[in-house]
Amino acid sequence: DTAVSQTPKYLVTQMGNDKSIKCEQNLGHDTMYWYKQDSKKFLKIMFSYNNKELIINETVPNRFSPKSPDKAHLNLHINSLELGDSAVYFCASSQEGAKWRAKETQYFGPGTRLLVL
Amino acid sequence: SQQGEEDPQALSIQEGENATMNCSYKTSINNLQWYRQNSGRGLVHLILIRSNEREKHSGRLRVTLDTSKKSSSLLITASRAADTASYFCATVHLSNFGNEKLTFGTGTRLTIIP
Numbered sequence: 001d002t003a004v005s006q007t008p009k010y011l012v013t014q015m016g017n018d019k020s021i022k023c024e025q026n027l028g029h030d031t032m033y034w035y036k037q038d039s040k041k042f043l044k045i046m047f048s049y050n051n052k053e054l055i056i057n058e059t060v061p062n063r064f065s066p067k068s069p070d071k072a073h074l075n076l077h078i079n080s081l082e083l084g085d086s087a088v089y090f091c092a093s094s095q096e097g098a099k100w101r102a103k104e105t106q107y108f109g110p111g112t113r114l115l116v117l
Numbered sequence: 118s119q120q121g122e123e124d125p126q127a128l129s130i131q132e133g134e135n136a137t138m139n140c141s142y143k144t145s146i147n148n149l150q151w152y153r154q155n156s157g158r159g160l161v162h163l164i165l166i167r168s169n170e171r172e173k174h175s176g177r178l179r180v181t182l183d184t185s186k187k188s189s190s191l192l193i194t195a196s197r198a199a200d201t202a203s204y205f206c207a208t209v210h211l212s213n214f215g216n217e218k219l220t221f222g223t224g225t226r227l228t229i230i231p
Binding site for chain 2: 104110
């Protein structure tokens with residue numbers, strides 16, 4: 001009965017590889033997010049989708065491409081991985097209602113720990 | 118930077134004592150939220166206080182908001198070992214797309230000593 005789930009939990013890969021992280025929420029929320037948390041625990045939003053539509057794109061390199069096949073899923077594909085991509089990536093969701101506002105509680109997944117060697 | 122800043126960065130107290138963490142932010146807000154992150158886990162929402170509220174309680178948590186000083190505090194009373202975690206405040210700001218996003222502070226690492 002996990003609310004927001006992510007796979008994989010850990011991801012160790014070589015520089016230059018392409019990898020994907022998947023996220024699913026069973027809360028019936030309209031909005032999903034990807035955050036990146038660096039080694040200093042600084043949490044920064046990367047993308048957000050509302051009903052499969054991209055609504056936030058925070059100056060993230062083009063190597064990162066989110067995809068939302070439906071409103072319950074938001075996947076993150078990363079091309080040509082670099083050392084600086086090593087971080088913990090969190091997916092989150094919220095129910096903002098018909099008129100989207102980032103004002104409501106967000107529910108976070110457990111995180112995907114990415115290590116690029 | 119738009120991010121909030123928590124103070125202190127780290128706090129260690131004895132079990133049973135009260136813990137107070139502060140958050141300062143820079144722009145006007147609609148609401149301010151506090152989240153907890155246990156080591157190796159995702160963030161968990163604790164409490165949301167709206168800009169027209171000054172104080173809010175939830176169990177052992179007490180949050181205050183002073184919009185004139187652009188600051189908030191989180192008080193945990195009668196702390197327990199299980200309260201050991203990082204605590205983040207979050208406020209709403211405009212994103213590059215013109216939509217709103219949550220911006221998280223730098224966090225306070227709280228350690229409760231049994």
